Amino acid sequence: MENNVNDISQYKDVWVFAEQRNGHISPVVVELLGEGRRIADETGSNLCAVVLGNNTGSVVDELARYGTDIVYSAESPLLENFTTDAYTKVITDAIREYKPEIVLYGATHVGRDLAPRIAARVNTGLTADCTKLEVDPTDKKLKQTRPAFGGNLMATIICPNHRPQMSTVRPGVMERAKRYETASANVVNIEISLTPSDIRTKVIEIVKSRLNLVSLGEAEVIVSGGKGLGNPEGFTMLRKLADTLGGVVGASRAAVDAGWIDHSHQVGQTGTTVKPRIYIACGISGAIQHLAGMSDSDIIIAVNKNPDAPIFNVADYGIVGDVNEVVPALTDAFAEF
Numbered sequence: 001m002e003n004n005v006n007d008i009s010q011y012k013d014v015w016v017f018a019e020q021r022n023g024h025i026s027p028v029v030v031e032l033l034g035e036g037r038r039i040a041d042e043t044g045s046n047l048c049a050v051v052l053g054n055n056t057g058s059v060v061d062e063l064a065r066y067g068t069d070i071v072y073s074a075e076s077p078l079l080e081n082f083t084t085d086a087y088t089k090v091i092t093d094a095i096r097e098y099k100p101e102i103v104l105y106g107a108t109h110v111g112r113d114l115a116p117r118i119a120a121r122v123n124t125g126l127t128a129d130c131t132k133l134e135v136d137p138t139d140k141k142l143k144q145t146r147p148a149f150g151g152n153l154m155a156t157i158i159c160p161n162h163r164p165q166m167s168t169v170r171p172g173v174m175e176r177a178k179r180y181e182t183a184s185a186n187v188v189n190i191e192i193s194l195t196p197s198d199i200r201t202k203v204i205e206i207v208k209s210r211l212n213l214v215s216l217g218e219a220e221v222i223v224s225g226g227k228g229l230g231n232p233e234g235f236t237m238l239r240k241l242a243d244t245l246g247g248v249v250g251a252s253r254a255a256v257d258a259g260w261i262d263h264s265h266q267v268g269q270t271g272t273t274v275k276p277r278i279y280i281a282c283g284i285s286g287a288i289q290h291l292a293g294m295s296d297s298d299i300i301i302a303v304n305k306n307p308d309a310p311i312f313n314v315a316d317y318g319i320v321g322d323v324n325e326v327v328p329a330l331t332d333a334f335a336e337f
C-alpha cells in the first residue's frame with residue numbers, strides 16, 4: 001500500500017472538494033469552506049479547495065472569495081462533465097502528491113460516489129454523512145460524528161493511523177463561509193495524466209429533471225406535512241400556506257412512502273437536513289428520524305391533534321387541532337398581513 005501507516009507526519013492542510021457544474025459551485029461547498037476555515041484556523045493549517053473541470057477560472061475566483069488560501073485546479077476537456085473514473089483518478093493522484101491532512105466532500109450524489117473510491121485507493125478510512133466535526137489542535141485528529149443505528153445514537157469516529165482523514169458532510173448542517181468582495185488565493189495547477197481510455201463512461205446528453213425539485217436546504221420558510229394530512233390533497237392545502245409565506249413544502253417520510261409527494265420534499269435523516277427561519281410541521285408526530293433533519297430550525301410551529309405528540313417537545317409554538325381547520329385559518333390570517 002502506498003500510505004505508510006507510521007508516517008502520517010507528512011500530511012498537512014485541510015482540503016475541500018469544490019463540486020461545481022457549469023461554473024457554479026454547489027451550495028454545500030460554501031458550508032464545507034466555513035467548516036474547513038474553522039478547522040484550518042484551529043490547527044494552523046491552510047484551507048485549500050480542489051476543483052476539477054474545463055475553464056474553471058470563475059470558480060477559482062469564487063473559491064478565493066470564500067476565504068480559500070490555496071486552490072488546487074485540474075483543467076481538461078476530459079473533466080468538463082463529472083465522470084466517476086476521471087474525477088477519482090485525478091483526486092487520488094493529487095492526494096498522493098500533495099498529502100492533505102483532511103479532505104471534506106459534500107454528501108451529495110457526486111461526493112458519495114467519489115469519496116469511498118478515493119479512500120480505498122489511498123488506503124485510508126472514510127466517515128460518511130457527518131453532521132459534526134471537531135479537531136484536536138495538537139495532533140490534528142478529526143472527531144467525525146454521524147447518526148448511526150437508524151438515527152438512535154450519534155457515533156463519533158476517528159481515523160488514528162491513516163491519512164488523509166476523510167469525511168462526507170451532510171448538506172445544510174455546517175455554517176456557511178463568509179464571502180469577501182475582493183480576495184485572492186494561491187493557485188496550484190494539478191498536473192494530470194488522464195487519457196480517454198481511463199474513462200469507462202461517456203456523457204452523451206445532460207437532461208434536466210422534469211420534476212419541480214424543491215430547494216429545501218436554502219428555504220427560509222418550510223411548511224411540512226405528514227401522515228396526519230390524511231391524503232395527498234392535504235399537500236395542496238399546505239402549498240397555499242407555503243405560497244402565502246413565500247416558503248416551500250416539506251414532508252415526513254411517512255407521507256413520501258404513502259406516495260403523496262415526491263421524495264425530494266422529504267425532511268429528516270434519510271431526506272434533507274434543513275435550518276429555515278420558520279418550520280411549520282403539520283400532522284407530523286415528531287419521530288427521531290424526522291427531528292434529526294429539522295430541529296435546528298430557528299422557530300418551529302407544530303400543528304397536531306394529539307397534545308402528547310413528540311413534535312411538541314421541540315416546538316416553539318404548538319397548536320393542538322385538526323390540520324384541516326388550522327392550516328386554512330393560518331393561511332387566511334397570514335394573507336391579511
Ligand code: FAD
Nearest residue numbers: 226227228252253254268269270271283284285290305323
Ligand atoms: P405518523 O408518525 O403516523 O404521525 C402522524 C401524526 O399526525 C400523529 O402525530 C397524529 O397525531 C397526527 N394527526 C393525525 N391526523 C391529524 C389531523 N387531522 N390533524 C392534525 N394532526 C393529525 N421519517 C422522516 O420524516 N424523515 C426521514 O428522513 C426518516 N428517515 C428514517 C430512517 C430510518 C432508518 C427509519 C427507520 C425511519 C425513518 N423515518 C423518517 C420514519 C420515522 O420513523 C417516522 O415513521 C415518520 O417520520 C412518521 O411520519 P409522520 O409523523 O408523518 O407519521
